[in-house]
Amino acid sequence: MFAINHAAAALLVKRRYPDVSLALILIAVQAMEVLWVVLNYVGIERTTTEPVVRYVGDIHLAYMPFSHSVATMLGTAALGWAIGALAGRPRLGAAVGLGVASHLLLDVVTHDRDIALAPLLDGPEYGTRLYSRLPLAAFLLELGFGVLCWRVYRGGRALLAVIAGFNLGNLSLFFAAVPGPEQWLSGRPILLTTIILARRSL
Ligand SMILES: [Zn+2]
Numbered sequence: 564m565f566a567i568n569h570a571a572a573a574l575l576v577k578r579r580y581p582d583v584s585l586a587l588i589l590i591a592v593q594a595m596e597v598l599w600v601v602l603n604y605v606g607i608e609r610t611t612t613e614p615v616v617r618y619v620g621d622i623h624l625a626y627m628p629f630s631h632s633v634a635t636m637l638g639t640a641a642l643g644w645a646i647g648a649l650a651g652r653p654r655l656g657a658a659v660g661l662g663v664a665s666h667l668l669l670d671v672v673t674h675d676r677d678i679a680l681a682p683l684l685d686g687p688e689y690g691t692r693l694y695s696r697l698p699l700a701a702f703l704l705e706l707g708f709g710v711l712c713w714r715v716y717r718g719g720r721a722l723l724a725v726i727a728g729f730n731l732g733n734l735s736l737f738f739a740a741v742p743g744p745e746q747w748l749s750g751r752p753i754l755l756t757t758i759i760l761a762r763r764s765l
Contacts, residue, residue, distance in 0.1 A: 564669035564705060566759065567729035569593055571709040572665040574716035580658040587655070591643065591662025596759065599630035603756040610752035617739035620695030622748065622755060624677045633689065634681035636667040669708075673701055694737075702737035706730040 573588040580588075602608035608630060613621035629635055640663035647656015671678055674690035693701040709726040716722075735743025748755050 564673050564708075565730075565733055566593070566596070567726060567733075568705050568709045568712075569596065569666055569669060571712035571726055572669060573662060574712045574718065576658050576661050576665070578716050579661075580654055583655050583658040588658055588662045591659045592665055594639065594663055595630050595636055595666050599627055600756045600760045602627070602630055603753065610755060612749050612752055612755075614749055616745045616747075616749045618698055618741075618745065619701075619736045620675075620698065620739070622745075622752075623675070627677065628679040628682040628684075631667075631670060631677070632679040632681050633667065636663060640664040640667075673704070698737040698739075702730075702734065705733070 569592045570589060573585065573592045576588045576592070577583070577585050599608060603610055608628075609626040611623045611625045613623075616622060624631070640660040643663055644656045644660030647653055647659060650656070667678070671689050672691055673693045675692050675695055676688040676690045678689045680686045680689075693704070706727070709730055710723070713723050713726050735741040736745050
């Protein structure tokens, strides 16, 4: 899922755990993506593109078994949970664990089959392929999920404008026929990771 809607998931966790800092939950929901950026920079994980990038389906998260596998994501979630519990802050641990786990769920629901079961394991990879097969449905799902999170959180109008605005800003990425800045990404996967990093720090 796109950065804005991973961030929106943090609102759901915050609603359930109002005593836990939203900043910490935001870090938890994005933690695996930040790791993905770092591992792409150092060349351990790999992203490729089609010769022409028209939409999100032309970008391939070719190898990312450390930042995005079921085992590493659930393991990180469990670790966060356990550290919180051992430190006498079980609610904080639960919020962090849920935040990390939400990233796995939201990516499996939208990604190509690029999420391995565990690193270094030759096995099936998971993902519904919604982005490449049904990009309109993926766009509506992302926007709808972001708005749903806002509603559950009972956020204000400014927050709704941010969530809707970022989703609409991604529009050209969901429709091959709509030109957008993604055309500059062809053959430049590291540019993509840089843009994603920048969006995460917004
Ligand atoms: Zn991700």
